[in-house]
Amino acid sequence: MHDIADLERRGVVGVFLASEVFAEAARAQGAALGFPAPHVLVPHPVQDRTDAELREVAERVHPAVVAAVTAAPPGAAGDDRTRRSGG
Amino acid sequence: MTTVLDPTGERRPAERAPLPRPASLRGRTVGLLDIGKARGDVVLDRLAELLAADGATVRRYRKPTFARVAPLDLRQRITEQCEVVVEALAD
Amino acid sequence: MQLPDGLVAVVKRDCPTCLLVEPVLRELGAAVWCQDDPDWFDGDDTSLELSHRLGVETVPTLLRVDGGRETARTVGWSREQWAELTGVPGLGEGLPDHRPGCGSLSVDPSRADALEARHGGRLASRRVQLADLEDEHEALFDRGWTDGLPVVPPTPERVVRMLRGTTCDPGEVVAVVPPDLVPCTVEKVAVNAVMAGCRPEHLPVVLAAVEAACAEEFALHGLLATTYFSGPVVVVNGPVAARVGMNSGVNALGQGNRANATIGRALQLVVRNVGGGRPGEVDRATLGNPGKLTFCFAEREEGSPFAPLAADRGVPGDAVTVFAGAGVQPVVDQLSRDAESLARTFAACLRVNAHPKLPLAFDAMLVVSPEHGRVLREAGWDRTRLLAELDGLLRLPAGELVRGAGGMAEGLPPGAGDGDVPKFRPGGLLVAHAGGDAGLFSAIVGGWVAGETGSAPVTREVRV
Numbered sequence: 001m002h003d004i005a006d007l008e009r010r011g012v013v014g015v016f017l018a019s020e021v022f023a024e025a026a027r028a029q030g031a032a033l034g035f036p037a038p039h040v041l042v043p044h045p046v047q048d049r050t051d052a053e054l055r056e057v058a059e060r061v062h063p064a065v066v067a068a069v070t071a072a073p074p075g076a077a078g079d080d081r082t083r084r085s086g087g
Numbered sequence: 088m089t090t091v092l093d094p095t096g097e098r099r100p101a102e103r104a105p106l107p108r109p110a111s112l113r114g115r116t117v118g119l120l121d122i123g124k125a126r127g128d129v130v131l132d133r134l135a136e137l138l139a140a141d142g143a144t145v146r147r148y149r150k151p152t153f154a155r156v157a158p159l160d161l162r163q164r165i166t167e168q169c170e171v172v173v174e175a176l177a178d
Numbered sequence: 179m180q181l182p183d184g185l186v187a188v189v190k191r192d193c194p195t196c197l198l199v200e201p202v203l204r205e206l207g208a209a210v211w212c213q214d215d216p217d218w219f220d221g222d223d224t225s226l227e228l229s230h231r232l233g234v235e236t237v238p239t240l241l242r243v244d245g246g247r248e249t250a251r252t253v254g255w256s257r258e259q260w261a262e263l264t265g266v267p268g269l270g271e272g273l274p275d276h277r278p279g280c281g282s283l284s285v286d287p288s289r290a291d292a293l294e295a296r297h298g299g300r301l302a303s304r305r306v307q308l309a310d311l312e313d314e315h316e317a318l319f320d321r322g323w324t325d326g327l328p329v330v331p332p333t334p335e336r337v338v339r340m341l342r343g344t345t346c347d348p349g350e351v352v353a354v355v356p357p358d359l360v361p362c363t364v365e366k367v368a369v370n371a372v373m374a375g376c377r378p379e380h381l382p383v384v385l386a387a388v389e390a391a392c393a394e395e396f397a398l399h400g401l402l403a404t405t406y407f408s409g410p411v412v413v414v415n416g417p418v419a420a421r422v423g424m425n426s427g428v429n430a431l432g433q434g435n436r437a438n439a440t441i442g443r444a445l446q447l448v449v450r451n452v453g454g455g456r457p458g459e460v461d462r463a464t465l466g467n468p469g470k471l472t473f474c475f476a477e478r479e480e481g482s483p484f485a486p487l488a489a490d491r492g493v494p495g496d497a498v499t500v501f502a503g504a505g506v507q508p509v510v511d512q513l514s515r516d517a518e519s520l521a522r523t524f525a526a527c528l529r530v531n532a533h534p535k536l537p538l539a540f541d542a543m544l545v546v547s548p549e550h551g552r553v554l555r556e557a558g559w560d561r562t563r564l565l566a567e568l569d570g571l572l573r574l575p576a577g578e579l580v581r582g583a584g585g586m587a588e589g590l591p592p593g594a595g596d597g598d599v600p601k602f603r604p605g606g607l608l609v610a611h612a613g614g615d616a617g618l619f620s621a622i623v624g625g626w627v628a629g630e631t632g633s634a635p636v637t638r639e640v641r642v
Contacts, residue, residue: 002156003120003174009320010166012118013106017130019178034309034317035103046178047126054126058133065134066141069117069171071108089314092332093304094323094369094451096360101306103320 001029004037015068017061019044040064109170113142118169122153127176134173143171153177181248182209185264186241188223188234191215193280196238199255202270203238213237213283229284230293236279240264254279295334300341300348303369305334318373323451325443325471329373340368343378344385346641352385353392355453356399357460362388362452367444370451374444374472379422380437382642383498384444387412387474390500390638391445397633401502401626402455405464408626408633410449411503411543412442412474413610415488416496418640419476426476428614431506431545431621442474467505475612481548482611483555483564488637490561496640501543501608502626502633507531511550512618517557520550521564524620525571529601531624535579535589537599541606541625541632547613550620561609568607573598603628608635 004014015038018026023041030036040061046054093101109115117138119131135145146168150157157165165172185208189196192214203210203219211221211228223229232239235253242250242263252259255277261267284293295301308317314331318324330336341348341364348365355362364385371384391398391410401408414424425435433439449455457463463470479486488497509527514520524544532540546554554564576599581589590599606628613619626632 003150003162004172006156006162007165007172008106010162011106012166012169013108013171015173016177017173017175019176022177032309032311034312035105035320038105042130042176042178044178046124046130046176049126051129054129055133058130058137062134062137065173066112066138069108069173070112071110088310089308089317089331090333091306091308091314091318092301092334092337092365092369093306094332094366094373094447096355096358096362096366096452096454097304098358098360098454101304101321103317 001026001033001037001039004039005033005035008035008037013069014038015040015065017042017065019046038068040068111142112138112171115143115170116146116168117143118146118148118165118172120157120165120172120174121147121149122174122177123150124153124176124178127178130176134175138173180246181241181243183243183245184209186243187211187238188213188229188232188282189219189238190280190283191218193237195255195277195279198273198277199238199270202255202260202273206264206266206269208240226284226289226293227297229282230297234282235285237282238279239282291335291338294338301334301337301365302349302363303337303365322456323373323447325446325450327471329447330375332369332372336372337365337368340372340376340378340381341365343381344368344641346385353389355388355392355448356455357402358452358454360452360454362392362448366452367448370447371440371444374447375436375440376444377422377436377440380441380444382496382640383414383418383422383424383437383441384448386498386638386640387441387445387500388448390498390636391449393636393638395634396500396502396636398449398453398455399460400631401633402449402453402461404626405462406626407463407465407467407504407624408502409467409470409473409504410442410445411469411501411623412445413487413499413501413543414441414474414476414497414640415479415486415499416494416640418496418642424474424476426478426612430475430478430612430614431473438474438476439472442469442472445474446470446472469503469505473503477610478548478612481551481555483546483551483559484561484609484611487561487608487610491635491637493637493639496642497637498640499608499635499637501623501635502541503543503623504626505624507622507624509544509620509622510618511620514553517554517559517564518567520553521567522571524564525568527622528568528607529572529574531601531622533588535583535586537574537579537590537601538603538606539628541602541608541628541635543608543610543623543625545610545612545621545623547617547620548611548615549618551611564609565607569600569602572601574601575599605634 187210190213210219211223212218216222346364351361424437511523579590
């Protein structure tokens with residue numbers, strides 16, 4: 001989150017992926033940093049999954065990642081796993 | 088906690104806002120920053136394929152340790168080379 | 179908080195008069211708030227909020243309250259006045275007839291600003307809480323509120339102090355600021371003046387500069403949006419300049435003087451933050467100039483061959499003049515002993531303003547130094563005379579100005595005529611006097627596009 005906060009300051013559009021268990025930590029950290037960095041949550045756990053399962057995770061979060069770093073077309077509904085601040 | 092008064096015309100939110108987003112990733116350079124946790128690379132490998140299929144140029148970076156912020160030279164390198172960065176995967 | 183009906187008093191234990199009247203207050207059954215000891219009476223006003231709200235300046239203060247509203251007040255101890263207010267005769271047996279009170283803690287200078295900021299309710303600006311881990315200086319950069327240099331965080335306390343520099347109401351609208359055409363209050367100017375590093379005494383000058391820069395004829399929107407170099411240059415006249423510590427002498431156009439630097443910067447921050455005029459957005463300058471951070475100086479009226487610039491423009495006394503200026507061009511003449519020769523030097527240097535072949539296109543300001551000024555003064559030349567001489571010397575033969583002449587494509591379109599063309603439009607050349615005692619140098623501050631499509635200088639009174 002610190003990295004994304006800093007990279008956005010430098011002009012790079014950013015998002016980070018975190019496991020669902022980090023949802024609360026990410027929210028709290030965003031509030032403390034004054035910058036709720038855009039993030040996408042992935043289902044926990046990660047480390048004990050097979051490669052095939054992890055590739056499937058990537059495929060499932062891919063639309064949310066793209067949505068987090070692109071401007072949604074007017075009227076498009078946001079993905080509920082994607083938090084974006086500052087509207 | 089410091090309180091300051093908004094110096095602006097107050098026509099925009101006073102929070103620090105994320106940067107404006109590009110309309111799409113086509114033709115953009117996207118950096119994938121691996122924070123170095125086990126198995127995160129498998130997710131990023133597949134994500135790299137999907138983003139490349141979206142028309143993005145994908146570059147890969149890796150932090151020395153997930154326990155600290157990325158070193159300055161790495162952040163500077165990403166800034167020079169990328170328009171978008173995806174950092175993964177904290178679990 | 180609703181005051182209880184009956185008698186209400188504010189005291190502090192550190193005040194001998196309050197100690198003296200303690201038995202009287204207890205006998206009267208008054209509701210008493212104490213400023214420095216929460217346990218002395220039932221009421222605890224160690225936060226000083228009640229004292230501030232009631233405008234208590236002296237303790238003890240005794241009030242009569244009816245229906246939640248104050249109907250009578252007396253301060254200090256006076257048997258006669260207390261009897262009148264309470265309707266109880268013969269109070270305080272054994273006490274002297276009269277004893278003055280002490281200063282209320284709520285008007286102690288070290289606490290008053292914070293109290294005003296916290297409870298004053300005069301400030302209308304949105305309050306922004308910075309997050310715990312945010313460095314306050316970084317936080318202000320992150321929100322896009324700075325010109326690239328650090329700013330002083332505009333805390334409510336600092337803004338309250340800044341507002342003491344003016345008698346204007348904080349809610350008064352000073353100007354409508356381009357490009358977003360936002361009505362800008364005295365308070366918003368004060369917030370940006372804090373950020374710029376101003377002292378409260380500088381605020382009236384900043385207010386006048388904002389007012390002048392937002393006048394229709396200054397064309398600030400166009401000045402911002404142009405690809406040209408210019409930005410507002412502020413020249414200050416009148417006793418206010420020296421009084422607030424401005425520099426009109428050595429290095430007058432340079433760094434190192436707080437008043438010059440911060441007044442000019444405050445104007446630019448107002449344009450950026452209130453008006454929304456940010457580089458790369460509305461501000462499309464190709465190169466810009468470093469004066470767009472700040473460009474403000476006082477005219478050196480002492481020893482000047484000229485009347486004060488603002489006075490010559492119809493505003494005597496304390497005043498600011500804004501000019502759409504772009505950087506500083508040196509004028510060197512170390513040999514001219516007479517005004518005629520010096521004027522020729524000025525004219526030769528002014529001729530190249532923007533381009534030697536472009537007449538009537540760009541304004542300029544000539545800043546005459548004291549050593550050059552002495553030559554003019556000894557010849558008895560005032561501003562009008564100098565401008566008249568320069569006008570004569572700056573009649574350019576049209577044939578030299580047409581496109582292609584001198585091997586340069588730039589120039590006037592063919593058919594521009596055979597006669598002479600003046601370099602400057604009437605009123606397009608300003609002359610001021612500033613600088614250190616030594617140095618046979620003057621300066622040309624190139625201006626922006628002249629005339630209807632461009633900007634005209636504006637002078638406004640500084641209301642102290």
